[in-house]
């Protein structure tokens with residue numbers, strides 16, 4: 001393969017936020033990845049990866065999970081080994097959802113949220129969710145195969161209103 005054609009190999013998505021004030025219900029944000037096949041690239045996900053669901057072939061891994069945002073550095077980390085995905089998977093969308101408890105919680109309610117997408121040391125994108133402040137979930141990155149099967153990255157920030165489950169089934173639609 002020519003080096004000019006080389007697509008994205010492996011990316012890391014990191015998510016951070018600050019904990020809720022003492023005595024209030026914790027904020028729980030989740031990184032969610034959804035994979036799609038060539039027959040339905042904008043349909044229902046082929047499978048999802050998040051705190052409660054693993055990728056069947058181990059190519060997408062949630063390395064760190066947090067339910068509170070407490071601690072230093074990244075609170076949640078997901079690794080996507082795109083080059084290892086089977087050829088039938090042609091699109092991967094990554095999103096962040098806020099667990100909804102009593103009432104509706106949006107990114108505007110979460111202190112200092114931030115997401116970053118990196119390939120090695122190269123930053124592909126980052127966001128503080130300012131463009132999705134009134135949303136309860138948002139897609140943050142999209143990866144799709146090119147003509148030669150190589151992976152390309154597209155920066156997105158698309159807000160969604162609904163609980164994490166609804167978001168997960170709808171995140172591929174646009």
Ligand SMILES: [Ca+2]
Pocket residue numbers: 028029030031051065066067068076
């Ligand atoms: Ca979480």
